[in-house]
Amino acid sequence: MAGHSKWANIQHRKNRQDERKSRLWTKIIREITVSAKNGGPDPDTNPQLRSSLEKASNANIPKENINRAIHKGSKESDTVKYEEIYYEGYGINGSAIIAYAMTDNRTKTASEVRHVFTKNNGNLGQDGSVSFLFKKYGRFIFPAGHNPEEIFETALNFNVEEIETLEDASIEVLCEIEYCTELYNLFKSKFNELKFSNDIIMKPLSLVHLNQEESIKMNKLLLDLENLEDIQSTYTNAILTS
Template sequence: MAGHSKWANIQHRKNRQDEKKGRLWTKIIREITVSAKNGGPDPESNAQLRAALEKASDANIPKDNINRAIHRGSKESDSVNYEEINYEGYGINGSAIIVYTMTDNKVKTVSEVRHVFTKNGGNLGQNGSVSFLFKKLGQFVFPVDASIEKIMEIALQFDIEEIETTDNKSTEVLCHVNDYFDLYDKFKNELTEIKFNSDIVIKPINFIKLNPEESLKMHKLLLELENLEDVQSVHTNAVLVEKI
C-alpha cells in the first residue's frame, strides 16, 4: 500500500503540474490570438505579438498551437471574439486588486470574478476605483551575469522609471509603457547573447501589509482569481507574510 500511496502522490503532483502548465498555455495562446487580432499576424511589424511569441517559446508551446492562435486572430479568420476587460476591487483589509482578463463571454467572466471576490471577503468595485493606486510599466529582468553598464547604456536612451538590482542580484529595468516595445527591440537587437525576461506589469504606488491571518485569506482570494479560465493576470498592493 505504501508503494501505491507514493505512486498516487507522484501522479497527483504530476497532474497538478500538468494542470498548471495547461492554464499557462491557455493564457499565452489567448494573448497571441488577441495580439494578432490587434496588430496583425506578422511579428516583425507587431511588437505585442512578438513579445507574446517569446513567452510561448519560453513555455515550450508547440509551433502548431502557436500558428493556429495567430490564424484565429488574423483577419483571415473571424472566429475570435476575445475582449480585454479589466476589473478592479478590494481584498482583505482594504487592499487593492486589479484583474486582467481576455474573454469571449464577459457576462460569464464578470459573474465568476464577482463570485470569487464575494466568497473570499472581498468586493468587486467600479472601473477606476483602485487603478490610481498602481502604475503600468514595462519590465525587463536580466540575469546576474549580464553587463549592467551595457544595460544602462541602452536603457538610458529612453525615459526610464527605474533601474535596480533585485534581491537575487539580477537587474530590473522599468520603463514607461509607451516605450516598452521600442526598448524591447533595442535590448533584443543589441544584447544578442543575453536572454532576458520582459513583460508589461502593474506596480503598486504604495503597499498594505497584512498579518498572517489576513495573508491566508488574501492568498486564497488571489489564487482563486488567478485560476479562473479567463483571467490573464492579477495584481495587488497587499504585502503577504512570507510564511503563510
Template sequence: MAGHSKWANIQHRKGRQDAKRGKLWTKIIREITVAARAAGPDPDSNPSLRMAWDKATAANMPKDNIQRAILRGAGGADGANYEEVRYEGYGVGGAAIIIDCVTDNRTRTVAEVRHALSKNGGNLGQDGSVAFMFQHCGQFLFAPGTSEDRVMEIALEAGAEDILTDEDGLIEVISAPTDYAAVKTAFEQAGLAPEVHGLIMKPLNETELTGEDAEAMQKILDVLEGLDDVQEIYTTAVFDEAD
C-alpha cells in the first residue's frame, strides 16, 4: 500500500479551510451560539464554548464578533433556534464518515447531506452505522520538530492517555474527553502550542485511498464542507500525500 503523511494531510486540510475563511466564521459563530445557549456564556465553565472560542481566535475572528455570538446564544431570543445533529455514512472505498451539523431545519440539512453523499458516490447510513469505528477523545497534534520528551512529560502529568509519534515526527497526544481541558491548560502553561487540538471522533482504523478514489473522496469532503450547516467532518479516509 502506498504510504501517506498525516502531517501533509493536516496541512492540506488547513489550507482548504483557510481558503474558505468567510464561511468558516459563519460556522464558528453558530457553534459559539449553540454552546452558549446550552451551558452558559462563561468559557471557563463551559468547555464547548471555550473550544469554539479557541477556533474563532485561530481563524482571526474579531473579539466583538465572538462576544455578540455569545450574547445571542445566552439570551436565547434573537435569531434562529439552532440545534446540533450528527449524520453517519460512507464515502468511496468503504471509508466511513461522521458529519456534525448545527441547523435550524433538520429536514433541509439531512436532504443536503444525503444529496452531497449520493451524488458523489457515497451514501447516508443509519444512526450508529459507523460511530463504532471512531473514538471520542481529546486530540493534540504537534508539528515535527517539537520536543517529544517535553510533550510527553507535560501530557502524562496532566492525565493524557497516549502519546504517538509518526515517521514524519508529528506528535499526537490523546486524552479522555473529560481530561481535555486539563491537558490543554497544562500545554499552555508549559508554552507548548499544538498545531491542531480539539475534542474529536478519532478513527480506530484508516482507509487509505489513492488516485481516482482519493480524488473522488476529496470531492465528497469538499462538497460536505461547503454546506452551511456542516460544522465538522470525521473520516477513516487518508490520502496519499501526492494526491
C-alpha cells in the first residue's frame, strides 16, 4: 500500500506539473499570435513579439508551435478573435493591481476576474481606477558583470528612464516605449556577445508596503489571477514582506 501511495503521489505531482506546463504554453502561444497580429511577424520591429518569443524559448515550446502561432496572427488575422483587456482593481490594504488579459469571451473573463478579487478581499475597479498609478516601459535586462556606465552611454540619446543594478547583479534598463525597438537594435549591435532580454512592463509610480500577514493574502490574490486561463500577466504597486 505504501508503494502504491507513493506512486499515486508522484503521478499526482506529475499531472499538476503537466497541467501548469500546458497552461503556460497556451498563454505564451496566445501572446505570440496576438503580438504578431498587432505588430507584425518581425521580432526586430515588434518588441511585444520579441518578448513573447523569449518566453517561448525559456518554456521550451517547440519551434513548429511558435511558427504556427506567428503565421496565424500575421497571415490569418481575421481568424484571431482575442481582445486585449487591462482589468484594474484594488488588493490588500488599498494596493493597486492591473491584470492583463487576452480573451475571446469578455463576459466569462470579467466574471472570473471579479470572483478572484472578491474571494481574496479585493475589489475590481472601473477602467482608469488605478492605471494612473503605473507607466508602461520597455525593459532590458543585461547579465551580471557588465558595466552600467557603458550601457548608460550607449542609451544616452533614447530617454532612458532608469538604469539599476539588481540584487542578482544583473542590470535593468527602462526606456520610453517609442524608443524600445531603436534601443534594442543599438544594444544588439554594440553588445552582440551578451544575451540580454527585452520585454514590456507596467512600472508602479508609487508603492504600498505590506506586512507579512497582508503579503500572504496579497500573494494568494495575485497567484489566483495568474492561474486564470485568460490572464497573461499581473502588475502591482505592493511591496511584499517575506
